[in-house]
Amino acid sequence: MTPDVEAGASHAPARGCRGKGFHLIGSFEPELGGYLPEATVAYETWGELDATGENAVLVAHALTGDSHAAGGACEEYPRGGWWDPMIGPGRLIDTDRHFVVCANVLGGCSGSTGPVSEEPGDGRPYGPRFPMVTIRDMVRAQRRLLDSLGVRRLAAVVGGSIGGQQALEWAVEYPGFVRKAVPVAATGALGPQGIAMSEIGRRAIVDDPDWQGGEYYGTGRSPEKGLALARMAGMVTYQSAAGKWARFGREPASRPALHREFGGRFEVESYLHYQGRDLTGRFDANSYLYLTRAMDLYDVAAGYASPEEAYGRIGAEVLFVGISSDWLFPPGEVRAAAARAREAGADARYVEIQSDSGHDAFLKDWDQMEAAAGPFLKSSTTEDRREI
């Protein structure tokens, strides 16, 4: 998966679907231990960086996302950009004004270094020898990419779910580098219910005999059943109860059952089976293990004396966006994170999207996403106003 580029060098990224760039960030020491002698970050950009180097917006993707945030469908990304309606000329993230960057996370499987990458000097993929990477590690790797691209400051960092954790971590880790941060459907620490569902997914993968202790690459078998099951568990947490009633109700299955008696009697089951199978075609099971664990482990206070000390570091204006029907990061917890940041002295506010779409609302309720974040992103920052 690692392209043939030299350390420090970057391929110029193509526009739309014409490809992506790869940046070798050099060696990397994950905060929880281990060592990556040469790490790569895959990325795409849209719009132009201006002379100040301060008109950049970083978009952080969610668990199974990738760098293709915007642009149409193409061979590598047949669905097109996962946030395309939000990114473009005149859109929420305006490519006429901003230089937009989206990078595949460290530990991912869409071009950045992860478990599927070849271990240097070893000739085979890391697999389970890949070190644990954290949300902070992902952010630090993105920082190196942005530095190499000439970005001197982020006008904004925006993301949902683990992308939202990254947006928050950016504001805490690099206070002087970020003007605005928009963590969507994310808090400073995932609750035990979310951790439980993550673990059900991981357990499904490691229990799959085809996982082979994580050393399945090149064996002709991979834990597709386990990964599909993990995806099914994930999907339940991404949608709301009301949304499932509206979409599936108790309708009988429209697709054939996997097993005569068990499976596929109801449409909601067929949907989950489809989603499960679908992910196996485009995602690496080990990456799924690492990234869900990073989501669980993320604690904004890690390494600080208290959450207050962490939130107190924030220099950016922060807009926490909650979703009324979110099960994974319930709106009350997102609101509480905003309040905690504010109490610690941060310029933090909270807005809630009223939607039955659940956690995934940020990936489908475009008008509401625009209404929630648009005024904040398009307003001048306090600092801009001071400059006037």
Add this chain to the structure above:
Amino acid sequence: MTPDVEAGASHAPARGCRGKGFHLIGSFEPELGGYLPEATVAYETWGELDATGENAVLVAHALTGDSHAAGGACEEYPRGGWWDPMIGPGRLIDTDRHFVVCANVLGGCSGSTGPVSEEPGDGRPYGPRFPMVTIRDMVRAQRRLLDSLGVRRLAAVVGGSIGGQQALEWAVEYPGFVRKAVPVAATGALGPQGIAMSEIGRRAIVDDPDWQGGEYYGTGRSPEKGLALARMAGMVTYQSAAGKWARFGREPASRPALHREFGGRFEVESYLHYQGRDLTGRFDANSYLYLTRAMDLYDVAAGYASPEEAYGRIGAEVLFVGISSDWLFPPGEVRAAAARAREAGADARYVEIQSDSGHDAFLKDWDQMEAAAGPFLKSSTTEDRREI
């Protein structure tokens, strides 16, 4: 598992932990097809049936429950009765006044005929050849047991979760036989979110290579990993988000991890692993498949022109008990079921337990359970009042 008794004969059940009775109900035709040439119902009783035969109370167990609703710990039931604080002299279900019966459901694995039972004439367990059984089938089998015990009418039928579905179905299926019904944490039809979680559990079982198409009996292997994972998924739905925060928070695991990197970093994970393993020691994986499917399939309106027609049949007074933090059968849906029954002409009311314990509140919040159902169960029925 089928005891050596003749059709129509009953063993006298022992009190407390001294054992249980088995009743051969003869041949049975499940409503969705198939045929059981000889079906057995395992049961226990407490208290004495009076001369009228109308002082009986039927207690219906939940998914992984059994006939041991009351009584202390013993070899077969080391945890003691699963509803013991609710059943006894002077308790919610008063054994000084009532003849209390609890039967293992058809399709179960605690003495009643189910997939683990030997298929007559075949010499090996039914396994996947066991016919699908429904909540209505379970109720019909219970009716045969009660008839054989001399019960002429139920003073009450009470149960939670799939036991609550049975309580409701009793009121609909046998309008003249039931005076009071108390469905707890149950509705006339499970929603798609609950079905989704059921299916994740089933999928974990059938994907486990040790399931062997359901023919694992006698092979020395059984789908323990799959069943454990199914239990983990179930446990998430039995507890609330607030309850998990209070009980587990983000505390680190106190038990060793199953896998070095993945699993067991947080206490909530250790808890789920423990619960998963625990169930494998006392429950049959095929039964889990059949009973969760019965829960999904239950639709009070099945076989009637409409839910109204079904609810309109009810002759009993019905108390629907919802639990404020229930994820599986959300309180709004339980309340709506009560309203629908009332609109159809039934004497139905609704009461809600305010608790962070989630779906499982009926198995632990004894005082609240007593407060919710006590006045209803202890009051005279309308009919009693008419008789006075």
